Amino acid sequence: MNRREFLKSGVALAAGVSALLLPKSLGKALGISLSSPADLAAVKDGETGEMFDRGIAALGGVSRFVSMGQTVVVKPNIAWDVRPELGANTNPALVERIVKRCFEAGASKVFVFDHTCDLWEKTYLSSGIQEAASRAGATVVPADRPGSYRKTAIQGARILREPLVHELVLQSDVFINVPFLKSHGGAGLTISMKNLMGIIWDRGELHSRGLHQCIADLSLL
Numbered sequence: 001m002n003r004r005e006f007l008k009s010g011v012a013l014a015a016g017v018s019a020l021l022l023p024k025s026l027g028k029a030l031g032i033s034l035s036s037p038a039d040l041a042a043v044k045d046g047e048t049g050e051m052f053d054r055g056i057a058a059l060g061g062v063s064r065f066v067s068m069g070q071t072v073v074v075k076p077n078i079a080w081d082v083r084p085e086l087g088a089n090t091n092p093a094l095v096e097r098i099v100k101r102c103f104e105a106g107a108s109k110v111f112v113f114d115h116t117c118d119l120w121e122k123t124y125l126s127s128g129i130q131e132a133a134s135r136a137g138a139t140v141v142p143a144d145r146p147g148s149y150r151k152t153a154i155q156g157a158r159i160l161r162e163p164l165v166h167e168l169v170l171q172s173d174v175f176i177n178v179p180f181l182k183s184h185g186g187a188g189l190t191i192s193m194k195n196l197m198g199i200i201w202d203r204g205e206l207h208s209r210g211l212h213q214c215i216a217d218l219s220l221l
């Protein structure tokens with residue numbers, strides 16, 4: 001499964017929204033075989049990293065998505081200069097566990113970044129994600145340099161046809177979207193699709209040209 005297929009499948013490795021676990025009796029009644037990995041899982045009750053492990057296990061394990069020697073981009077929401085307990089950014093413990101599991105699956109490099117709203121130096125630090133990702137062995141990179149972005153055509157896009165996309169997303173073998181579920185004044189809700197705003201250079205363009213359609217366009221990348 002390549003990066004484009006991964007994105008289109010809608011599989012987001014996120015705490016609490018990773019896989020649907022059906023009782024065997026219900027699966028049988030619905031005619032669904034549970035012998036193969038799920039495509040969606042919901043996990044609750046437990047510590048963040050442990051919940052991720054249960055969810056990804058239902059999906060077939062990280063090795064279903066990450067192979068030996070591949071490069072991986074883990075894209076959390078690190079937009080805001082606030083502490084983890086305020087719930088504005090992705091849980092740093094989740095990011096750390098995902099990075100760790102990627103390396104265990106054989107990844108050669110794991111990159112973590114976000115094109116932040118507040119100053120990246122502050123958000124990376126105050127969110128706890130820089131420390132957590134680095135501790136797991138990831139390369140944490142800033143996304144504030146225009147030279148790191150490449151004009152990229154999006155087939156089927158209605159408005160956002162050629163955004164500037166961060167080169168790591170284009171060059172890496174695997175892209176893992178790790179959003180944080182929260183309300184949003186413009187989009188209504190922030191989850192996986194809106195989290196992709198952090199991989200392009202001109203975030204403001206989406207707001208000025210039609211946020212909903214631009215987010216939909218970006219998800220076709």
